[in-house]
Amino acid sequence: MEHWESGPERSFLTISNILKENKSMAKDSFTFLTKYLATFSGEAEESSTLPEAKEEAVRAIIEFVKSPDMFQSDLLDMPVVGQLEKDGKYSLVYQLLKIFLTQRLDAYLEFHAADSTFLKSYGLVHEDCVTKMRLMSLVDLSSTDSGEIPYSLIKETLGITEDEVEYWVVKAITSKILDCRMDQMNQIVIVSRRTERVFGQSQWQALRSKLAVWRANVANAISTIQASKPDEGTQGVQGVTTR
Structure with a gap:
C-alpha cells in the first residue's frame, strides 16, 4: 500500500484539505498539512514515496509565504521539502522558502528581479512579500x-x-x-x-542547552543560599547561659 493511503498520514492531509476551504481556518489547515509532510522521514525505505507528496510540499511553502501572520516554520528540515531543491520544476519554490526563512529583504528583491512572473504564477503578491x-x-x-x-x-x-x-x-x-x-x-x-x-x-x-544551564544556575543559587543560612541548631543555643 502506498505511503499516503494509510495510517494517520492520510487523515492529516484530509483534515487540512477540509479546513482550507474556510479562510478563517487557514492556520489550522497549514498545521495539519505540515503534520502530513513530517511523516515522510526520507530514509532509504521511504525515499520512493517522497515524490508522492511533492505537490503538497509546494502548497505548504506557498501558503507559508502568502500568510501575513506566520513567521516561523520547520519546513526546511523536512526531507519531503528538501527534495524540491534540485527539482527542475520546483527549485525556485524551495529557493523562495529559503529566502523567507534564512535571508533578508535584499535577497528577496534580487530573486524577484530575476523572475518577476514567478510570484504571479503561484498567486503571490510582490508588495505583500516585501x-x-x-x-x-x-x-x-x-x-x-x-x-x-x-x-x-x-x-x-x-x-x-x-x-x-x-x-x-x-x-x-x-x-x-x-x-x-x-x-x-x-x-x-x-x-x-x-x-x-x-x-x-x-x-x-x-x-x-539553555535550559540545562538555567537549571544548573538555579541549583547553584539554592546551594549558595542554603550554605549562607546559620545552622538552626547553633542558633537555638545562642544566648543560653548556665547557672
Missing part, C-alpha cells in the same frame, strides 16, 4: 548578542526612510514576533525576545 520580508529581516537583525539594533541599520536593511523605522518596529511588536523597546534618544531598539524564523532540530538542541 512587507513580510521586512518583518522577517527585522527579526533577523535582532539576533545579535547585545540585543540592540541601531535605527540606521533598520533603515538600511528594510529599505525604508528614517521616519518609517518606528512604524516597522511597532508592526513587528503587534505581529508578536518581537518584544522590545525603542530608545529614541540613542536611536536604538533594545530587544528582549524574538521569534525564531526556523525552529527545527538545532533550535531544540540549543533550547535544551
